[in-house]
Each structure stands twice: as structure tokens, then as C-alpha cells.
Amino acid sequence: MTQPNVNKKQNNNKVVNKSIHSNKGKFELKKKPTQQPNNDKINNIKTPMEIPKEIILQKESLPVFSAKDALLKNFKEHPTVIIISETGTGKTTQIPQYLYENGYKDKGIIAITQPRRVAAVSISKRVSQEMGYELGEEVGYCVRFDDKTNEKTKLKYMTDGMLVREAMLDSSLSKYSVIILDEAHERTLNTDVLFGLLKSIQKRREKKHPISGVYNPLKIIIMSATLDAELFSQYFNNAPVLYIEGRQFPVHIYYTEETQKDYVDAALITVLQIHIAHLTDKSIDKEEQEDGGDILVFLTGRDEIENLEKLLLDRIPRLPKGAKDLIVCPIFSALPQEQQMKVFEKAPKGSRKVILATNIAETSLTINGIRYVVDSGAVKSKIFNPKIGIDSLNIIPISKASAKQRTGRAGREFEGKCYRLYTQNTFEKLDSSSIPEIKRSNIANVILQLKTIGINDILGFDFLESPPVASVMKSLELLYCLEAISEDGSLTELGKKMALFPLDPMYSKTLIKSIEFECSEEVLIIISILSVESIFFTPKEKKKEVEDVKKIFFSPEGDHITFLNVFREFQKSKSQQQQWCFDHFINLKSMVKVVNVFEQLIKYCFSLKLPIVSCGSDFDRVKKSFIGGFFLNTAILQPDKKYKTMVDNKEIQIHPTSFLFEQKPQHILYNELTITTKAFARNIIPIEGSWLAEICPKYYGTRPQQQQKSTPNQTSIDSFTN
């Protein structure tokens, strides 16, 4: 076994005591003496249920508690406050309670946004317990498919996307007195939209209402983990920045001495070295030796994870005498739930887990017992190219912020070690933070939402950081093509309807078109399936079996009708759904989500009085509906069996996972085009060329064939990127 050249470096992370300081010098808070629980105070809290003393003691031992007075003082004096804090300060659970206890609930609801559903749900549960209320009463949550709030709810944990949706119904968000944007450093698409919205709403609500004379100001609190403080503060008119130090155990960081050509191989060696280190290195302390501590490896995708899994399983039987058992647990989003659960099971005594994860383990889920992190330094990222209007999926270096986040996963319960599979010099050159989503995504949907809220001038909108102009222009163009906006950029009646659906504009257009073609039931089902990640899961070793099973559902009418068959069969399986999914390599969790989306879309249709009608087996109607939304995504077969797009004559191929990969129909419509090694079209419908002019005379009024002037010697990728 070769030795990776690792360089020991002391990390800056320290276990820090509770303290708070301001970078603006607006106030100074001296470190308080250790807090003794104040019994008078305990007796004064009025809640319907008895709060156990342990909870009160626990709350008061959190780092954020010593900052309480300073926080409240700042909330009182400033319309916006930025709070910078590491994990483990208790800010997300405690600060809303401080606001609640200090009068802010009397002026309106206190909202706390989260980027993820699970976080909103679990944190609100915790807070309702701490306050002695039933969940869904004073404290509740609101996420898609699940609203646990009532008229009494004053502390409302919600996803950022949910709050954007509420702004579409009430553009002043007038029922909220305080809005806290938590995890702001993640810069999700929706959080970035909220920055702009809240800033303008706050300004509007500074003044008394011109008619009613009501004064209803909005307080904004931004909570972030990394040091984007200056950016946030400047944007919010020099809002004060407060720092709360967290409680992390120290993590020692090691870098490689040389750049690693193959980080999967480097990860293999590093994992094995960590695992057997105690056999040779007597300096490893007793605690570390005894409880072992699990290893978490960050890779970029399923392929790498399965490769490393295989390599490890090959090596494990040949571990030296005295080595413990090593249990390999892969985890990535597409892995079925049952198999995901394996990473949370405690390793049996005398053995150790090694978890091979994607970015899912960076923020989305927390695994206990990690002492070692192995960081590849890479991540897979989707980037929208506005010039050509297509996504590509690339492996790119992570940012410093991301590296720090990964490292921190080793210091949650005890002192840890982080092995970065890159040099310190490489680390120094990384970007300080990742490119925010709004700068690298297709924002057609965001623009439709903003226009619904009443923001017409998108290029002039006060974003924290603006999306690329080309991206805005591309989206406006698309919305105009779909007839969601008119020539002057204002929302059409159709556009207003489209915005109501929680779907991308091309899908909502398809859905509305399906009313006209009397096949809304089928289109609703298909769209629901397309809006979840793949419903099939193919275990690596069962490829052939899966191919055979998939044939049961196959329809020559295309992927969409094939999906429809899957759904119909799933419905028939009724009480044996779990077994049926298992037998047919279908991901049950995905199917449950499909059903949820389907039911939600039906509700929206009812509210708009759109009839749900089935077309029986007349699937041409379904295909024509999709042309209504996806007429820009069509291609024609070439003599060389590849395709050229009809709109701009670029070479593309049907993705091999498509059911039509071998059929090669003359004209196709696709839902997605992704560039990886080639430009691949996914989710394919065979269509008749003549339908295009029939359904979209504006674009295909002239014969489609005329647009197909072939340009010889064009290679697929080049023609897209040039």
C-alpha cells in the first residue's frame, strides 16, 4: 500500500466559550459569568404545559442565551439585523422564542424560513416542546403538502419557497411582523428572491398605509453561518452584524503534499490508513482508539461511490490482523429510503462504519458518530448556460466555505480529523463561496413569480446579486414564446394561471393546454411523474433484470405513456404497493411523492375550475398538449441516426435510458436536454411533424423541414458551446 503524503496542520477551530461581539462597535458585550439557572425567571414563564426543568437548564446553557439581551436591544433599534453564527449556538430554536416572549408576536406572525422541508418540520417540533405547546397551535410549520398551523400560530417555521408563494397572494406579507431568513449563506434560489422581496416590502411598510393609516413595519433578521456579513449588511442599508460563537470540537486538517490524479484511489488509501492507524501509531489517544469513530467520505456521485465501495470490499478481507470490521455504507439521494437508513444504524461494537456520500451529507442530513472526514474537494454541479438555454452537469472544485462545512462534520461530537485529498495550495486558491443558484440556474419560473407579485422590471429589481442579463433575457424570451407575457413584458391571463401551479412554465403551459385537448387526467399524471427524480432505481448488479421488468410497461407511444402505464399499475397494486415497487424496481418514496404532486395539482385545477378529463387511449391528445409547452424542444432524425434540433439545428442524441433509444422516430419532442459527454435528450415523445404548425402556427407556420438546413461536420458539443 502506498502512503499518501499527508501534512499535519492545526485547524483554527477551537472550542469557544459563549461570547458575542459586534464588528461595527455599536455595542460591546463582555463575557458573562457562567449562567446559573434563575429560579424566579422559571416561575414567571406562563405556558399551558409544565416545562421540565432540564429543558430550561438546557436552553440557558446554549451559547445564544448569553447574547439574548444584546440581540433584543438590536432588534428594537434596527429594522434589519444580521446574525453570523456557527452551528451549535441554538440560534434557530431560541431567537424566535426570544422574539415571542418580548412582544413581537402581538404585532403579527414571526416566520423563520429554512431551505429544506425536514429542517422546518423537525425544528418546529423541538420548539413547540420547549415552549410547552401542542405542535400546530402557537408553534407550527408550513411546507409543501403539509401545513401544521392555525389561527393561533405565532411562530411559523416554513420553507423559503413557501414564503415566496405566500408573497404571490399577499405582496406585502402583511400578517408577518418579523421574518427570519435562516441558513442565508446557502443562497438558495428562493432565499435570494426573498432578499429582494423583503427589502422592498420593508421599505413600503415603513410608512403608514395611505388609506387605512395602519403602521405595520416589517423586521428582517438574516442568519448565516459564514462570513458574508459585509455583503448582507451593505445590502440592508448597513444593518448591524452580530456574531455568536458556536460550539464545535477542534478538527485537525491534513492536506496531501501533491495533487492527486485520482481522488477515488486516494480516498481508498486514506480510508484504509485511518482504519488501521491504531495498529502502528501509539500516539492515538485512548478515547479515539476505543470508540473508533466513523469515517465520512465526500464524493461527487453514484458512480464514484459504487466504485469506491467495490474497491473497499475487495480490500477488507485482506486487512491486517487486529483490524476491526469495516462496514461500507453508500448514500446518495436516488438511493431508496430503506438502503439510506443503513448509515444511521450504529456500527456493532468492535467495528467501524465508512460512509460514502455525495453532497447530501454536507447539509441535508446529519450522521452521528463521525470522527474522520475524507474530502475529495469536488462536487457535481448543474450549470445553466443562458446563451444556449441548456443545463450542463459538471464536476467542479468545491468552495472554501464548502470545504469548511465538510470538515465540520467531523467535529460535532468529539475531536476529529479531516483529510483533504488536495494540497493546501489548492485549497488557498478555491473560491471563498460557491456561486449562488440564482447565477447558475434557469430562472424562467422565478421571473414568472416575480411578475405575479407585481415586479415587472426584472433587470431593474434590487437583487442581492443579480442573475446574468443573458439569463434574464433568455427567460423573458421563453415566457413570451409560451404567451405567459406580452410584448411589453406584462403578465397575460394565461401567464397568471401558469404562475399558480408549482411547476416550471413549460409544464404549466402543457397542463393548461391539456384542458383544450381533453386529456388533463393523463397529462396531470405524467407531469407529476416528471416532477420527481427517476421513479426507477436500478441496482448496479441487476441491470439486465431491470431492463426486462421495464419492458412490461413499455409503450411505443413514448416515455410519457410508458410512465403513465407505470402509474396505472402502481394504483392497481393497492395494498401491496411496497412489494409491487420492490418487484418492479420502482422507488416507493418517489411514487408516494408522485401521488402527492398529482393530488396537489388536481386541487389547483379545481380552484381554477379546470376540468379533469381522461382521453382514454387517444394518446395523440397527450402528445399535442406537450407540444403546447415544449414546442421549442423538438428534433428531427438525420440519416446518421442522430437528431438535429428544429429550433437551432444542433446535434443531439436520445439518452440511452429512454424507452425510445432504439426506435428512432422521425420527429421527437423532449422535456430535458443535458450536456454531459454529449448533448442528451431525455423523456421523449414521438410526434408528427405536421402537428407543430397546427398547434404553434406562430413558430412552425412555414414547413418545419425548411428550417432544417444541415450544417455538415458539426460535432454535438462544439455546436452548443461555440
Place this chain on the structure above:
DNA sequence: GAGCACTGC
């Protein structure tokens, strides 16, 4: 004949 990271409404 290729492999889709993650999240949200």
C-alpha cells in the same frame, strides 16, 4: 449505449 449532485413549490 450512458450514467443525474442537491433542493424547493
